[in-house]
Amino acid sequence: MRYIEPHAHMVSRITDDYTEMALAGCAAVCEPAFWAGFDRSSADGFFDYFCQLTEHEPKRAAKFGLPHFSWLCINPKESEGVKLAEDVIALIPKFLERPNVLGIGEIGLNKNSRNEMRVLEMHVELAARHNQLILVHTPHLEDKLKGTRLILDVIKNHKNIHPGRVIIDHVEEHTVKLVLDAGMWAGMTLYPESKCSPPRAVDMLEVYGNERVWMNCACDWGVSDPLAVPKTALEMKKRGHSAEAIDKVIFQNPLKFLSQCPKFKLAS
């Protein structure tokens, strides 16, 4: 089995996780910028974080034979302060040329506030101006449906964003069709307690099809499982999905989306 982990916060994980992912068949890992679990006090903290994502973490992953890619932004959980967000977004263009940067993400909304919306629009404009792929975080729990609708409206209303270059992550049964109908990609995040379980992810595949969808573990400093994608592949196998169908969802689909950025290359 081979797979691409398109969303994992490896700076929060131990090196044993890299070992286990590599053993499970991981061919590449992609790391969106996210909230550290506490608010950073200044843009300087983000500068250091972006250096970690583009310099240090790729070297750590390489020790396990894994190509490492990253996405840059200020996460929605820190987007209530617009001035800080403006300062952080101003840092991003100088990092976009770095060899492992795939695009802008994970942007989006958390509590669906006006300031979060403003920062989301700033990020989308940044992506349009620099022709970047976009990876979107949708809110948690009761805020997801409303936030997904607001996010889709922002992106659809930007005339320079092609929907096929946008992945909307953390979809569930009440949001997946909204995303696919908008022409964007849908990410199913496999969490032990929230978001989506492996059986539910496979249910969504069987109901909505396997085009423009990927699965990710989004492992971070919280309760999460870096092997959630291969475990969901096993769930597909138990239900009778073919090896080709599994490979499409966990390898070929993320490869197709991510290869829209010419910097995304797998080891030969």
Add this chain to the structure above:
Amino acid sequence: MYSSAINLMTRQQVLDLYFMDARSKLIDLAAFFDRVDRANGEDDFRIIALRTALKELSGENKEKAKSVLMVLSDPTTEPIANATTKAAAGAYPGAPN
């Protein structure tokens, strides 16, 4: 490959694969409601929302997971003025939709 809905298992196969897991989760849920009922104090919006969502599990509805999620979702459409917390509660504090 499949670009639309498929069914790979018979109903019997689905039951064989998932019944024990669903049974376990259902009893855990029942025990949770018993625990809440034994505890002193008042209900809050979360348990009220869960009781409402439970009604979605009966009947002929073919999208029960989606319906439960809809009951637990914020039904409003306008952005809020300010984010005063980062956390989500799991249910909308307003009236169940």
